Amino acid sequence: MGYLMPGLFERHDRTRFEVIAVSFGPDDGSEARQRLVKASDRFIDVQTMSDADVARLLHEMQVDIVIDRKGYTAGCRPEILAHRPAPIQVSYLAYPGTLGADFVDYVLGDTIVTPFEHQPFFTEKIVQLPGSYQVNDATRKIGDRTWTRREAGLPERDFVFCCFNNNYKITAPVFRIWMRLLQSVKDSVLWLIEDSSETKQSILQAASTMGIDPARIVFAPRLDHEDHLARHRLADLFLDTLPYNAHSTASDALWAGLPVLTYRGAAFAGRVAASLLHAIGLPELVTESLDDYEALALKMATEPAALSAVRQKLAQNRLIYPLFDTDRSRRHIEAAYIAMWDRWQRGESPGSFECQPMATPPDD
Numbered sequence: 103m104g105y106l107m108p109g110l111f112e113r114h115d116r117t118r119f120e121v122i123a124v125s126f127g128p129d130d131g132s133e134a135r136q137r138l139v140k141a142s143d144r145f146i147d148v149q150t151m152s153d154a155d156v157a158r159l160l161h162e163m164q165v166d167i168v169i170d171r172k173g174y175t176a177g178c179r180p181e182i183l184a185h186r187p188a189p190i191q192v193s194y195l196a197y198p199g200t201l202g203a204d205f206v207d208y209v210l211g212d213t214i215v216t217p218f219e220h221q222p223f224f225t226e227k228i229v230q231l232p233g234s235y236q237v238n239d240a241t242r243k244i245g246d247r248t249w250t251r252r253e254a255g256l257p258e259r260d261f262v263f264c265c266f267n268n269n270y271k272i273t274a275p276v277f278r279i280w281m282r283l284l285q286s287v288k289d290s291v292l293w294l295i296e297d298s299s300e301t302k303q304s305i306l307q308a309a310s311t312m313g314i315d316p317a318r319i320v321f322a323p324r325l326d327h328e329d330h331l332a333r334h335r336l337a338d339l340f341l342d343t344l345p346y347n348a349h350s351t352a353s354d355a356l357w358a359g360l361p362v363l364t365y366r367g368a369a370f371a372g373r374v375a376a377s378l379l380h381a382i383g384l385p386e387l388v389t390e391s392l393d394d395y396e397a398l399a400l401k402m403a404t405e406p407a408a409l410s411a412v413r414q415k416l417a418q419n420r421l422i423y424p425l426f427d428t429d430r431s432r433r434h435i436e437a438a439y440i441a442m443w444d445r446w447q448r449g450e451s452p453g454s455f456e457c458q459p460m461a462t463p464p465d466d
Contacts, residue, residue, distance in 0.1 A: 103171065103196055104134035105327060106350060109239035109428040111141035115436060122165060124148055124156065127177055157185030166190060167439055170206065173197020190442050190452075193226055195236065198349065198371040200224040207452040208442060210435070211235045214377040215370045218454060223369075227452045229438050232459040233424035234381035236374065237431040238353050240421075245332035254293075254336055255320050261290040261403045264337035264360065266322070266330075266351050269297040269305065271343040277305075279396045280341060281312040287403045293337055296321035334358035338409065339402050344392070347375040356382055357426065361412045363387050363402065365395040381425035384416060434459070 114121050123142040126149055129135060139145045148156045156179075160168060168188040172178035173196045183191050184205050193201055194210040201209075202225050209216065209226035212235040216228045251258050263283060265272070272294075284290055296302060306316040322333070331354060334340075340355040342348050342364035348355070352362050352375045364375035366388055376388045389395040402409045424430055438457050445453065 103350065104132065104138065105242060106195070106236065106238055106353070107171075108134060108137035108141055109241055110237045110432055110435065111138055113429055113432045115432075116143070119436065119439075120144075122146065122163065124160070126151075126156070126179055126182075153179055153181040154185055156182045157187040160187035166443060167192060169194050170201075171196050173199075173201055189446055192439075192442070198374060199369065200226060208438075210438060211370070212377055213456075214366075214380060215373045220369075221454055227454045229442075229454065230456040231431070231434045231438060232457055233430070233434075234377040236349070236353060236378060236381075236425075237435065238357070238426050238428060240426045240428045242331070242357060243328050244358060245326070245328035245330075247329055247332050249333045249336055251336050254322065254333060256293060256336055257289060257291060261287050261339075262293050262337045263290060263399070263403070264293040264334070264340050264355075265343065265348075266295045266334075266340070266354070267343050267346075267348050269294065269301045271346045271348075272305070273344065275392060276341075276344055277308060278312065279392065279399070281309060281314050282396065283341075283399055283403065284309075284314050284318055286400055290403060291318045291320050292341075293320045293322060296323050330354070331358045334360045339363060339399065341399060342375050345369070345372040347372050349374045352378050353425070356416065356420070359413065359417055359420065361387060361402075361409070361416055363389070363395065363399055365389045365392060378425055382416070382423045383419040384412065387412065 111121055120143050122144045123138060124146050165188045167190040168183060169192050170183055173193055175196050186205055191206050192208045192210060193206050200223060204225060206226050208229050209224060210229050210231060212231050215235055216230060218228060221228055256262055280292055284292060302321055306319055309319050310316050334355055335358060337360055340360050340362040342362060344365050345367045347364060348362065355362050356378060362375055362379060364379065366376040367373055379385060379387050389398055420426060434457050441455060
């Protein structure tokens, strides 16, 4: 998430907003953290403070809107929000679902990840942003290193299916589809991110049980983010997971020019890649069933012209469609905050609403 957000912090309209970052995670010394520190009007490290003390601090600073960026993920501290330090409290980006808590007023989503018909399943009121809810930083660097397939342990000319999602997202139904694709596409390989040795062995054993040579499963070690983005160019097609999609990993792939094939799931976590693909003008890569997902993956792998057309379209759309337009996302997010604030000032309870697309301001 730290790679998605810095551009938003840097672009916030300081004539209308003061940006206060409250950090309760460790300082990893990364460039992403340093950008967030620099882009914040105030950056406050509260690692050693209790939840009640952090809430008291926010209240004393008279913070108007608190944005929770952790939800129920590793290192989260939802108890801070339970103390109600601000009149408006919002869940955004980190946790793809409801927090089920009456102290969180809104969740930022879009028409795909949070359609209004899903409101009964959220305690938060749904706010739909135009395009995709996921803000992206269009200044992210892609490494200069020119990778070769040999360096990555990949075949020089054969088809490379790829999935850089965390291994825990790989479910049995999707894995069976992947193995059938390897059976159907001669000499193709599946390129996965390498997590624990135990997980790696389980995946290789499962492939062998399904009649696939384990040598056709290639594992990529974790790398510096810029080099990781650069090596995406070695793959041919990113295959998404269900019921938990690629999220930041999907935007990584699209930013690097690698097409992502997904299946629109039933809930927020399984609809993120569909949201991203619509926002970059590639809805044809969103399927509505696992059968369609498998059929389209096979078509992309066996019809070079079809894959080439998709890759060319992605290259054309990458910098002109909404997904990677950081300032566009910033304007819509700010409009959502202002609408929440205006509603609160009128004495109204939180309510669901859709932000309308805003025109790009003219150049100075």
